[in-house]
Amino acid sequence: MGMGVKIxxxxxxxxxxxxxxxxxxCSYDVMTPSAARGILDAVYWHPGLKWxxxxxxxxxxxxxxxxxxxxxxxxxxxxxxxxxYNGGDKPLFxxxxxxxxxxxxxxxxxxEYVIEAHFEMTERANASDNPGxxxxxxxxxLRRGECFHTPYFGCREFPxxxxxxxxxxxxxxxxxxxxxxxxxxxxxxxxxxxxQIQPMFFRAVMRRGVLDLRNCEVMR
Amino acid sequence: xxxxxxxxxxFVILFxxxxxxxNGDPDAGNMPRIDxxxxxxxxxxxxxxxxxxxxxxxxxxxxxxxxIYIREDVPLNRSDREACRDIGIQxxxxxxxxxxxxxxxxxxxxxDIKLRDYMCENFYDIRTFGAVMTTFVxxxxxxxxxxxxxxxxxxxxxxxxxSQEVTITRVAITTExxxxxxxxxxxxxxxxxxxxxxxxxxxxxxxxxxxxxxxEEDLELLWEAIINMxxxxxxxxxxxxxxxxxxxxxxxxxxxxxxxxxxxDAVEVRKNGNVMYPRRYQDYTVLVHEEQxxxxxxVRRMI
Numbered sequence: 100m101g102m103g104v105k106i107x108x109x110x111x112x113x114x115x116x117x118x119x120x121x122x123x124x125c126s127y128d129v130m131t132p133s134a135a136r137g138i139l140d141a142v143y144w145h146p147g148l149k150w151x152x153x154x155x156x157x158x159x160x161x162x163x164x165x166x167x168x169x170x171x172x173x174x175x176x177x178x179x180x181x182x183x184y185n186g187g188d189k190p191l192f193x194x195x196x197x198x199x200x201x202x203x204x205x206x207x208x209x210x211e212y213v214i215e216a217h218f219e220m221t222e223r224a225n226a227s228d229n230p231g232x233x234x235x236x237x238x239x240x241l242r243r244g245e246c247f248h249t250p251y252f253g254c255r256e257f258p259x260x261x262x263x264x265x266x267x268x269x270x271x272x273x274x275x276x277x278x279x280x281x282x283x284x285x286x287x288x289x290x291x292x293x294x295q296i297q298p299m300f301f302r303a304v305m306r307r308g309v310l311d312l313r314n315c316e317v318m319r
Numbered sequence: 320x321x322x323x324x325x326x327x328x329x330f331v332i333l334f335x336x337x338x339x340x341x342n343g344d345p346d347a348g349n350m351p352r353i354d355x356x357x358x359x360x361x362x363x364x365x366x367x368x369x370x371x372x373x374x375x376x377x378x379x380x381x382x383x384x385x386x387i388y389i390r391e392d393v394p395l396n397r398s399d400r401e402a403c404r405d406i407g408i409q410x411x412x413x414x415x416x417x418x419x420x421x422x423x424x425x426x427x428x429x430x431d432i433k434l435r436d437y438m439c440e441n442f443y444d445i446r447t448f449g450a451v452m453t454t455f456v457x458x459x460x461x462x463x464x465x466x467x468x469x470x471x472x473x474x475x476x477x478x479x480x481x482s483q484e485v486t487i488t489r490v491a492i493t494t495e496x497x498x499x500x501x502x503x504x505x506x507x508x509x510x511x512x513x514x515x516x517x518x519x520x521x522x523x524x525x526x527x528x529x530x531x532x533x534x535e536e537d538l539e540l541l542w543e544a545i546i547n548m549x550x551x552x553x554x555x556x557x558x559x560x561x562x563x564x565x566x567x568x569x570x571x572x573x574x575x576x577x578x579x580x581x582x583x584d585a586v587e588v589r590k591n592g593n594v595m596y597p598r599r600y601q602d603y604t605v606l607v608h609e610e611q612x613x614x615x616x617x618v619r620r621m622i
Contacts, residue, residue, distance in 0.1 A: 112473065134345070168363055171389060175452035180434045183332050183441075191441075193389050201345050205423040228467065244578025248523035249470050256364040258521060260580040 102217045102230050103153065105264035107240060108138055109211035112164075113252030113259075114204055118285060124204040125251065126292045129305065131224025132312050133287040136282055141250035142261065143237050144165055155310040156269045158210050158211035163257050167203040208293065210252060213269045238263070271308025279305040286317050321534035324468070327575040328522040328538075331586045332367075332474070332545055335515045335600055339558015340482075340508070342366045351482045358479030360514045364471040368519060370548035372444050375540060377551050379443070386539075388442045412454065437463060439531045446531045447541065450602060474518035477511040477588050478597060480511045510558060513598045519583055524573040527557040540550040542567070563600055564608060565621040576615045585611040596618055 106149060115127040117132050132152045139150040139260035171193055183191045218237075240246065241263040250259045273279065289297040300318045303310060326561045334341075342362040343349035352361040372387050379385035439446045449467030492498040527533035542565065549560040568582045585608040594602040612618060 111475070126514075162356075164356070165346065166352070166361075166363065167344065168365055168606050169345070170365075175388070175438065175450050177434065177452060180438060180452070184434060192387065195389055195391050203346065208354075240574070243574075244581065245572075245574035245576075245577065246523075247525045247574070248466070248468070249521040251470070255466070256472055257519050258470060258519070258579075260578065262380065262578055 102234055103215060104217070104237060104241065104262055105213055105215045105269070106139070106142075107158075107211070107213050107264040108170045108250070108252075108259045108274055109158075110252055110257055110259045111209060112257045113207040113210045114257060115207075115253040123202050125283055126163070126205055126207050128157055128207075129157050129303070129310060130210075130214075130252070130283050131211050131287075132301075133285060135212075135216065136287065136299050137285065138214065138250040138252075138259055138261065139216055140247050140249070142246045143233075143240050144247065145224075145228070145233065147221055147228045148192050148218045148233050150218050152214060152216045153311075153313050154215040155312070156213040157270050157273060157308045157310070158213060158269075158271055159209055160272045160307050162204055162208050164208045165203055169195070169199055171198045172200045200223045206257070207252075213264050215269075269309075273305065273308035276305070276307065281305055281310075283318075284313075286315075289319070315317050320534070321536055322533055323534055324522070324524050324538055326571055327570040327573060328519045329570075329579050329582050330522070331397060331564070331565040331583060332518040332520070332562060333515060333566075333588065333605065334474075334518070334549065334560060334562045335513065336557070337513055337559040337599075338510050339560060340510055340556050341514065341560060342514065343509075343556070348509075350484075351480065351514075352513050353480065353482060354475070358481075360404050360476035360480035360511060362474040362516055362518070364473055364518075367447055367471055367474065367548070368444075368553055371447075371541070371544045374544040374548050375443050376549060378543075381462075384441060385443045386441050387444050388438075389444060419567045436532075439465065441499075443537065443540070444538060449531070458480055463496070465530060466526055467531055468523045468533045470523070471518060471519065471520040474516040476514045476516045477603065478590060480514040482509050484509055489514045489593055503511050508556065513596075515563070515588065515597065515600065515603055517588060521579060528573070546622060562622065564605055567619045567621055568612070569617040569619065571615040571617075577613045582612060582616065585609070 113126065113130070114124060115131050116124045117127055132155070135155055144150075173193055174260045179191055218233060222227070229255045241261070244262070250261055251257050252259050283300050284303040285297040286301040289299055297319055301312075301315045329603050340349070340351050341360070342352050344352040352363070353359070354361055369391070372389065373391065374383060376387045376390070435452070438450065438452070445465060445467065447469045449465040451464050480619075485508050485550070487508060488503045489501055489506060492501065492504055497504070522538070545565055546562055549557070549562060552560070566586055570576045587606045587608060589604045589606065590597055591602055591604060597603060607618060609618065
């Protein structure tokens with residue numbers, strides 16, 4: 100039994116931030132493998148299972164638009180939360196007037212992808228878990244549109260619609276383009292050592308609209 | 320203990336603007352946001368969330384459990400208190416806090432979660448939309464990120480909107496020097512003569528149950544806030560804005576019964592046949608195609 104699935108995802112906007120352009124966020128040309136994994140995790144995830152993204156099909160032409168928004172620059176401070184928790188009288192909030200920054204983001208618009216992925220079992224699986232069971236759960240969720248939380252394209256304000264891709268062939272917007280080099284892209288984060296979470300990169304080459312992630316060289 | 324929500328929800332908000340600017344674009348000199356390709360008007364998610372926060376802040380007035388974390392203004396008493404503290408030992412205090420936190424982390428590994436729960440319990444906006452909290456202890460795993468159950472996308476207008484520049488004059492001159500030379504000053508504002516916007520949102524019961532504890536009461540308050548979000552937000556720039564429809568889809572189960580896009584597709588907003596330039600809400604008809612919605616999903620038109 101094949102443990103692979105193909106899921107079609109689409110939406111109005113997407114923002115897969117480049118780590119080097121994070122203040123004024125700029126999206127990658129296509130979805131990163133980590134974002135694709137995030138979408139799958141939003142649909143179904145369990146400690147006993149690990150998603151591996153095999154291919155990303157780019158179904159619509161890559162187009163950008165820009166949006167500038169008022170954002171706040173600070174985060175919740177743990178020390179002030181502790182103070183309030185212990186009964187301090189310092190009011191706890193961020194004043195957006197003082198902490199405001201205007202930031203532009205370069206978004207992708209009108210996107211559609213097909214993610215081809217499979218899962219692997221991990222050591223944390225229970226005795227009663229098996230690939231068949233997980234596969235059934237995933238397929239049922241995809242067919243019914245169930246999800247843990249609504250998946251999104253990079254940022255939560257860009258929700259992703261999703262459904263199962265049941266056809267064999269996946270036409271893309273770049274079927275005629277032999278090869279398009281997208282440069283170095285984020286592959287995923289390595290969480291194996293929680294003290295030191297490390298980014299991993301890979302050389303992204305889109306061939307006929309498909310980003311093939313099998314056997315690609317991952318750089319740290 | 321309040322009851323955490325048990326169902327997944329999706330919702331569609333239709334709101335309109337008459338002779339106003341629903342959301343200015345800082346990139347375009349505060350003109351209304353427009354998608355340059357389609358000409359459709361845009362309103363960002365954060366703009367709507369701000370209105371919801373403001374409404375909750377207005378009605379709840381810092382009531383316990385309904386505080387708002389990200390505020391627009393600094394209330395006066397805060398500055399007063401800070402002034403007092405400035406004379407004190409504020410600086411040292413901060414350092415001590417961080418140290419205390421590190422010590423606590425060693426003796427109590429759950430301190431991150433305790434603090435997170437404390438934040439969720441006290442702040443309505445964190446319970447609803449989530450928040451990013453800083454790494455509690457440096458170089459250790461960041462437990463401080465809270466995803467809220469409520470997720471809203473960008474709102475888009477149904478038809479292309481035209482933004483209109485209105486030049487206005489005023490007789491009060493700002494500086495003495497200018498007053499010598501002229502009697503009036505010119506100003507500009509941009510308005511959308513009319514626009515009907517549609518926003519779509521999602522509520523995940525899972526995140527509510529497992530993380531923030533977003534409850535049934537909170538949900539009622541959210542609906543109330545959405546319905547009234549423009550009622551307490553009138554200003555010279557906004558013109559006449561009102562929420563026209565809030566259509567809520569309640570799934571029968573926590574994970575949901577059907578894909579969200581099917582529900583959104585079932586809401587059709589149609590421009591009436593003989594209308595060329597829509598200028599009022601009556602120029603549109605809103606249809607909810609019940610036959611496209613599974614029976615287990617409950618549809619409520621809240622307005």
